[in-house]
Amino acid sequence: MKRGKSRKKKKDKSVPILIATIIVLIIGLGIEAYMLRLTVLELRQEKDINNQLNIEKQALTSDLKSIEDNYSLLYQDVQEIYKSCMNEGPCRGHFPGISWYCNNVGDEAIDSPSHICSCDPSCNLKAVEIIL
Numbered sequence: 210m211k212r213g214k215s216r217k218k219k220k221d222k223s224v225p226i227l228i229a230t231i232i233v234l235i236i237g238l239g240i241e242a243y244m245l246r247l248t249v250l251e252l253r254q255e256k257d258i259n260n261q262l263n264i265e266k267q268a269l270t271s272d273l274k275s276i277e278d279n280y281s282l283l284y285q286d287v288q289e290i291y292k293s294c295m296n297e298g299p300c301r302g303h304f305p306g307i308s309w310y311c312n313n314v315g316d317e318a319i320d321s322p323s324h325i326c327s328c329d330p331s332c333n334l335k336a337v338e339i340i341l
Contacts, residue, residue: 294328303326305329306330309327
């Protein structure tokens with residue numbers, strides 16, 4: 210009879226160990242599933258951030274194109290200024306076709322102008338007397 214009792218004691222000890230092992234495995238699988246879910250959520254967030262950054266990149270690229278176009282226009286305008294009368298003769302500092310109040314030699318006169326001056330495209334001064 211001693212034999213029967215020892216087998217029963219072994220069975221009694223192995224069942225709780227088996228149950229504990231199963232519980233530990235279930236808890237481990239639950240933790241792994243939770244961690245996997247967190248990883249998936251994090252990947253989705255990263256994907257959303259990446260999409261948002263791509264949209265911002267496209268907007269910035271469009272803005273850069275617009276700025277480059279405006280820069281090109283400004284550069285052309287500066288080239289036209291250099292072609293104007295900015296540094297030559299009595300029209301120095303003035304653009305062709307733009308009028309200003311002046312004296313008879315083209316000097317700017319705000320208080321008592323006697324002429325209205327302008328420059329032609331060849332930077333020749335044209336002074337027209339003001340008739341009162």
